[in-house]
């Protein structure tokens with residue numbers, strides 16, 4: 114398997130306060146990799162550091178064999194890393210369609226905007242019917258669909274999803290994880306950051322447990338689900 | 351009497367259209383970057399001098415002079431933002447204030463050095479042509495300038511609303527984090543914003559160059575008028591800039607005939623006070639919620 118995203122010994126934080134210390138992980142082509150951990154563990158910081166939105170004070174982020182550490186975010190996106198950010202960060206006073214089209218503003222995908230829009234609407238038929246509705250008027254689940262769809266519009270090689278199930282109704286949570294599994298079956302490589310440990314490990318080939326900014330456990334999704342520490346601390350079993 | 355007022359209203363609307371263009375530039379810069387361009391009036395004066403230089407000294411036709419001002423000011427605004435402005439977008443407001451006030455003083459100083467403190471005016475036969483419609487006498491230059499200003503304002507609205515780049519500007523204004531996360535080149539978008547905003551001011555200046563004598567010190571009055579319009583119309587609201595511009599234009603013109611020409615600013619300030627007291631968000635509150 115080809116190594117797509119490789120993170121070595123990454124340290125990052127805010128205004129001199131270290132949040133991530135020495136995190137190493139990787140995503141191979143076609144994998145879904147879960148990073149689970151409690152609130153404040155540093156999951157979002159990890160995504161932001163990979164995307165160049167938070168400065169990495171040390172460590173190396175390699176993407177498709179190229180060192181992209183601390184590159185400008187637009188260049189990292191242009192290389193093929195897209196994200197559905199924490200809190201979704203939609204443009205609430207723009208329509209669903211405009212939000213999606215903006216996802217394809219990158220040179221890598223702009224020419225194929227209409228094809229990709231059709232593909233996103235196939236994945237989320239609900240969005241197609243409401244394409245002219247303002248994004249701010251949607252339910253949490255629908256907003257999450259727009260955020261994922263917007264990331265897919267960039268034709269990424271890997272997509273990072275920051276807590277896609279957060280704040281959704283139980284039915285929507287199941288639908289969201291089904292969609293993520295489908296996306297992966299279609300060949301998309303996914304870095305899934307979640308607090309919903311059980312569901313996300315169940316659909317991931319491998320997983321990492323993040324505690325206080327460090328990886329404390331790693332393994333296949335199944336092995337982690339069986340691990341006593343995971344079962345006790347994260348699954349309440 | 352009726353004729354006097356009718357002419358005052360028409361003239362007020364015409365100058366108001368120019369004001370609207372100036373205020374639109376200020377509003378776009380504020381709306382997208384949350385930065386207040388305290389040098390906005392100076393940019394109008396640059397446009398006036400460009401208009402004066404192209405028309406009077408180089409003999410270019412008026413439309414070409416306006417085009418030169420537009421392009422030059424867009425380029426200047428874009429480069430300024432890339433080189434300096436982008437470093438200040440995240441800085442506290444008092445730091446930004448120092449930057450833009452410094453810029454304003456530098457521009458006024460440069461104008462005084464290059465053109466001297468004396469008024470410079472364009473002498474042209476076209477300045478005296480008028481249209482007559484019933485009792486109304488409309489200065490042709492003024493009418494053309496106002497029409498051009500309105501075309502630019504509406505064109506800009508359409509571009510902001512329907513082009514992908516315009517939508518990206520809207521997106522960056524509304525949710526900077528979201529914009530960054532999907533790879534919008536924020537430095538470029540901000541530079542475009544500054545370029546467009548300053549081009550609005552410069553174009554307005556070139557449009558009124560044939561109407562008013564230019565001197566380096568007109569700038570502060572333009573800045574204040576633009577601020578009043580933006581506050582009356584609604585911060586960051588484009589319709590607000592248009593309606594506010596026309597409103598201030600008309601009220602100034604009426605004040606001039608009803609009270610005295612020197613009462614113009616006084617009436618604008620009264621209008622400003624009333625709006626602040628009664629409807630502090632301005633006549634049109636912007637849809638955008640900030641970031």
Ligand SMILES: Nc1ncnc2c1ncn2[C@@H]1O[C@H](COP(=O)(O)OP(=O)(O)O)[C@@H](O)[C@H]1O
Pocket residue numbers: 127132150151152153154155156157158159
């Ligand atoms: N913008 C920020 N400035 C300062 N500290 C932050 C910021 N964002 C997050 N942190 C801190 O970094 C730590 C990790 O946060 P985060 O990466 O958001 O964790 P998670 O996504 O796992 O909940 C927390 O202690 C949080 O308070």
Ligand SMILES: [Mg+2]
Pocket residue numbers: 156157158199275276
């Ligand atoms: Mg988080």
